[in-house]
Each structure stands twice: as C-alpha cells, then as structure tokens.
Amino acid sequence: MSDVPEFTIRVDQNPYLPAGGREMHAIVTVEAHSSAGEEATGEDDDETERRRAPAAEVILIDTSGSMSYRGKMAAAKRAARAAVNVLRDGVRFAVVAGANRPRMIYPQGERLVVADETSRRNAVLAVARLEAAGGTAIGSWLRLAERLFTGYDGAVRHAILLTDGKNQHESAEELDAALRVCTGRFLCDARGVGTDWDVAELRKITSALLGGFLDVPDPADLEADFLAMTRAAMGKEVADVSLRVWTPRHARLRFVKQMVPAVEDLTGRRVESGMQTGDYPLGAWGDESREYHLCVEVDEPGDVGRQMRAAWVKLFAGDAALASGNVLAEWTDDETRSTRISGRVAHHTGQSELADAIQSGLEARREGDEDTATARLGRAVVLAREVGNEQISDLLDRVVDVIDPARGTVRLKRDVSKADEMSLDTRSVRTVRTRHGDAADGPGEKRSSSQEGPP
Incomplete structure (x- = not known):
C-alpha cells in the first residue's frame, strides 16, 4: 500500500x-x-512506484463533426498521445471517443487496461485512427467513464475531458442526472478548445467532479495542457x-470555500x-x-x-x-484588536468578490445591460489590482477601456473577441496566493497531527 x-x-x-x-x-x-515526490531520495524506481497510490485514468476525446475544422482533431490526437505516453506503468487506463454516444477506442470492450510499454503503444496507434463525426452528448461520456472506474474505489480515479462544442445532443436534465451519478466517483479536469463551447457548462461539470477547466483557443496548445493534467494526476498519492x-x-x-488554486x-x-x-x-x-x-x-x-x-x-x-x-x-x-483584519482573509475575500464581479459583469454584457456590466467590470478592475491578480487585470484590459483603475471607472469595448471574453470568464475563479509576508495579522497556528478536541 x-x-x-x-x-x-x-x-x-x-x-x-x-x-x-x-x-x-x-x-x-x-x-x-x-516523500515519493522528493528528488535524490536514494530509492530505486520500484520502491518509488510502491509508494505511489494506485491510479486509473480515462481520456475522453470529443470526436464530433466540428472537431474536423481548424486542426482540432489533429491537435486532439497529439494531446491524447502525449497523455498516454506519460502514464505510469501499472496505471489502469482507457481512451474513449465522444460523440452522440461514447465509443471505446482503447482497449476494446468496456474495461481498463494496465499501462505498460505495449499497451501505451497500442493505445497511441488506436488514437491515430480517430475521425470526427457526429454530435455532442457529454453526459453519456461521463456515464461511461463512471462504469469504467467501477471496481477501482481505492485508486486515484481521474478523467480528462476535451470538447469543442456545447452539449447539444442531450438535454440539460440528462447531463445533470449524469453528474449526480458521477459525483464522488471520480475527478474530472476539462479543456474547451476553440470558441464554440459553453463556459458555464464546463464549469458545472468540473465543479461537480472536483476538477478544473481551462480554455484553449489555439488547438496547438492542447498537447502541453494534456501533459500537465496527466502528470499532475500521476502525482496524486491519496485518493x-x-x-x-x-x-x-x-x-x-x-x-x-476553496480559494487556492481556484474559487470553489x-x-x-x-x-x-x-x-x-x-x-x-x-x-x-x-x-x-x-x-x-x-x-x-x-x-x-x-x-x-x-x-x-x-x-x-x-x-x-x-x-x-x-x-x-x-x-x-x-x-x-479593545478596538485596536477587534478591528484588525487578517491579511489572508482580506485577500481571499477580495478574490471571491472578484470572481463574482467578472461573471456577473460578463453575463450583463451578454444580455445587453451595459450599465450593470460597466459597474461590475469596473469593480473587477479595482479588485484585481488590490489582490495582485495581474493575469486578470490583463484580460480585463481586453474587454474594457480602463479610465481610472483606482476608482474602477471603465468603458465597455465595442469589439471584443469571443476568445478574450471566454478566457476572462474561464479564468475568473483562478486565484493568486498572497504575496510573501502577507500573512495574517492575528496569530495563526500549524498542526501536523490530531489535537485533543471533539471527535
């Protein structure tokens, strides 16, 4: 163990x-x-593997018809191949094609196979034969993953989901039902490639399945994202x-609320x-x-x-x-004691409000409510500066013209690319840590074992 x-x-x-x-x-x-992640431990590879948790990985690749455009299918194949090649020996895995109905790509039949040199090579060959056709029914893909993970309750169970479109070929109720079945059964990280997928939809899926999601406007960036997700999954040691x-x-x-690495x-x-x-x-x-x-x-x-x-x-x-x-x-x-604010509490309160301001501002903009959009995105400009989230500040600059950053006076830009709007929406919940030295003003404590207290 x-x-x-x-x-x-x-x-x-x-x-x-x-x-x-x-x-x-x-x-x-x-x-x-x-301890298994330390370098230069003096352990051999077999000992390092023994210390790792058993793992199961399912790679879900959108193969709907729209994936045939703008190089998305070729990029998805490269990404899936990269993910397969970094799976550890002994990990159970499968690759699934998603369309109107999911289809096993490797192995054949609804099962997981043990990763080794031979199975990885065969999986890569199977991925190379993927073709784009059909629609999008993500709930059915997730249900198949849940079935594949059955029997591996002690393992770190992780799925990667790639899509380029909205869940058009099943109802919202069907997706919600699938999420209820899958919640607690496995973790799922997702990537949306291009600009035709639904940010709120992927957010709902990954929130329910305790994962994260990102936008990938350029399909060429998929391979690096899949490598990062798979390597992170391979590094998990407790399920x-x-x-x-x-x-x-x-x-x-x-x-x-989870605040780092993302608001949840x-x-x-x-x-x-x-x-x-x-x-x-x-x-x-x-x-x-x-x-x-x-x-x-x-x-x-x-x-x-x-x-x-x-x-x-x-x-x-x-x-x-x-x-x-x-x-x-x-x-x-003592007013000097009671009015002192913990630096970390203040920082994370600001980050939570920042995510809300961006999402409500973008929603108002989409609905044509320019006054609300301007006010909320202006508030987001102020909060992004206060918490030191430079990436969000840069993304806000693509959506609004900042007139007074301290007061949050902004003007909505008329021509905003869909990719920029989706990136701001997607990354609104991704947070930054407090800068070094911004610890709590009040006393903190650190414990590494159980304390006497309630059971």
Missing part, C-alpha cells in the same frame, strides 16, 4: 471579536508533503481526502458525520498546497474576555486522521 503524504494545517485569522460580534473568518491552509469541521452548539458554519464553494457538499460535525470532499492529493476560507457565525456573542473554539478542523483519508487545527474566538473591548 502507498504511503500517505505528510499533511499539515495552518489557520490564519484575527481571533478577536468586538463586544456583540458574531462572525469569525479564518483561512485554513492545507499542505501535503510527498479521497475530506475536511471535517466541528462547530460548538449555538454556532453554525456559514460557508466553506464547498458549502453545499457537506455530509453530516457526527454531532455538530460535517465533512467536505477535497478530492485527491499529491505534493501540493490549497487554501480554504471558513466563516463561523455564533448565535450568542460572548461577554468581553470570553474565549472559545469557534471551529475545529481535521483532515481525513478514509478513517485515518491526517492533521487538525483550531479556529478561535475571543471577545474584547
């Missing part, structure tokens, strides 16, 4: 609340340090991690796990770091000087506890 990475938790917050204050915010940073949050009586968790609201994914505790799925992990924003609301504020544990957070992989930490609260009449 593979070794689980060493996990640590750090909580950044200002624990002081004013008299009568009820709302406590904290940023929970989760880091996983993988299913969850964040367990306990809150005291007379308190409730208002929200849990996990609040609605809560699964009750005990008295006053709920679990939130975090997906598969390798050697990496992610950040989460928690907000706890206390029903009855404490008296000045009272201290309490506002939340207790703990990581689990199956039944194994990996790390834990505390969110604290203390009521004070």
Whole structure:
C-alpha cells in the first residue's frame, strides 16, 4: 500500500471579536508533503512506484463533426498521445471517443487496461485512427467513464475531458442526472478548445467532479495542457481526502470555500458525520498546497474576555486522521484588536468578490445591460489590482477601456473577441496566493497531527 503524504494545517485569522460580534473568518491552509515526490531520495524506481497510490485514468476525446475544422482533431490526437505516453506503468487506463454516444477506442470492450510499454503503444496507434463525426452528448461520456472506474474505489480515479462544442445532443436534465451519478466517483479536469463551447457548462461539470477547466483557443496548445493534467494526476498519492469541521452548539458554519488554486464553494457538499460535525470532499492529493476560507457565525456573542473554539478542523483519508487545527474566538473591548483584519482573509475575500464581479459583469454584457456590466467590470478592475491578480487585470484590459483603475471607472469595448471574453470568464475563479509576508495579522497556528478536541 502507498504511503500517505505528510499533511499539515495552518489557520490564519484575527481571533478577536468586538463586544456583540458574531462572525469569525479564518483561512485554513492545507499542505501535503510527498516523500515519493522528493528528488535524490536514494530509492530505486520500484520502491518509488510502491509508494505511489494506485491510479486509473480515462481520456475522453470529443470526436464530433466540428472537431474536423481548424486542426482540432489533429491537435486532439497529439494531446491524447502525449497523455498516454506519460502514464505510469501499472496505471489502469482507457481512451474513449465522444460523440452522440461514447465509443471505446482503447482497449476494446468496456474495461481498463494496465499501462505498460505495449499497451501505451497500442493505445497511441488506436488514437491515430480517430475521425470526427457526429454530435455532442457529454453526459453519456461521463456515464461511461463512471462504469469504467467501477471496481477501482481505492485508486486515484481521474478523467480528462476535451470538447469543442456545447452539449447539444442531450438535454440539460440528462447531463445533470449524469453528474449526480458521477459525483464522488471520480475527478474530472476539462479543456474547451476553440470558441464554440459553453463556459458555464464546463464549469458545472468540473465543479461537480472536483476538477478544473481551462480554455484553449489555439488547438496547438492542447498537447502541453494534456501533459500537465496527466502528470499532475500521476502525482496524486491519496485518493479521497475530506475536511471535517466541528462547530460548538449555538454556532453554525456559514460557508466553506476553496480559494487556492481556484474559487470553489464547498458549502453545499457537506455530509453530516457526527454531532455538530460535517465533512467536505477535497478530492485527491499529491505534493501540493490549497487554501480554504471558513466563516463561523455564533448565535450568542460572548461577554468581553470570553474565549472559545469557534471551529475545529481535521483532515481525513478514509478513517485515518491526517492533521487538525483550531479556529478561535475571543471577545474584547479593545478596538485596536477587534478591528484588525487578517491579511489572508482580506485577500481571499477580495478574490471571491472578484470572481463574482467578472461573471456577473460578463453575463450583463451578454444580455445587453451595459450599465450593470460597466459597474461590475469596473469593480473587477479595482479588485484585481488590490489582490495582485495581474493575469486578470490583463484580460480585463481586453474587454474594457480602463479610465481610472483606482476608482474602477471603465468603458465597455465595442469589439471584443469571443476568445478574450471566454478566457476572462474561464479564468475568473483562478486565484493568486498572497504575496510573501502577507500573512495574517492575528496569530495563526500549524498542526501536523490530531489535537485533543471533539471527535
């Protein structure tokens, strides 16, 4: 069995609340340090492989008729070939062609095959024979992937989805039903190539399946994207991690949001796990770091000087506890303490608002509501500068003329390419970390093992 990475938790917050204050915010940073990912460990290749988690990979390639234009099919073949060639020996995998109905490309029959020199070579030969024809029914592709992953519950189960179009050949209800079946069964990262696919649709799919998605306007860039996605999947060492949050009586968790690497609201994914505790799925992990924003609301504020544990957070992989930490609260009449804002909380609050401003602004622009679009995208310009998200600032410059960046005074551009608008929409949730030294103003803590506390 593979070794689980060493996990640590750090909580950044200002624990002081004013008299009568009820709302406590904290940023929970989760880091996983993988011994298998270290260089120069002195281990041989067999030992390194033993330490890795078993994995299963399904590559879903859109082969609808529109893929035959602008070099998309040729680029998809190169990308799929690159992904197959970096699969580790021993990984179970399959390649699927997606159209009105999905079709097994390699291997034949609904099954996964073990990756080795021979199977990778045969898969590459099968991919070379792909042809574009038919329509798009993504829900059916995902359902096939779910069937292929059956029986591999202990493995890191990951799918790559490529499409160039909208889900036109099945209803929205059919796609939603497929997502309900697939949620929790595997992770899925997606790429939209060209400009004829639907950003909101891919966002919904990857959000449900705990993955990420990006736009690839130029098909020539697909190969690099597939390599990056597959290598990241091959680096995962634990399949299913969850964040367990306990809150005291007379308190409730208002929200849990992933903030790094991308904004994702996990609040609605809560699964009750005990008295006053709920679990939130975090997906598969390798050697990496992610950040989460928690907000706890206390029903009855404490008296000045009272201290309490506002939340207790703990990581689990199956039944194994990996790390834990505390969110604290203390009521004070010292205004200098209670008004101090955690740098990380402020930073991530701004990034969450930035994503909302961009998405609502672009939606208003598409609907012809220029006043709302101007106001929201102007606000996005201000927020992008405040959080230091230079990529978003550059993308906003392609959609609006910035007159006063400090005040957010902008003018909508009349001629905006569809690719630029889609890139801004797609990347609105991709965040930047706080700059070095922008840690919390209030005390933080770091724990790498269980603390005494609620179960």
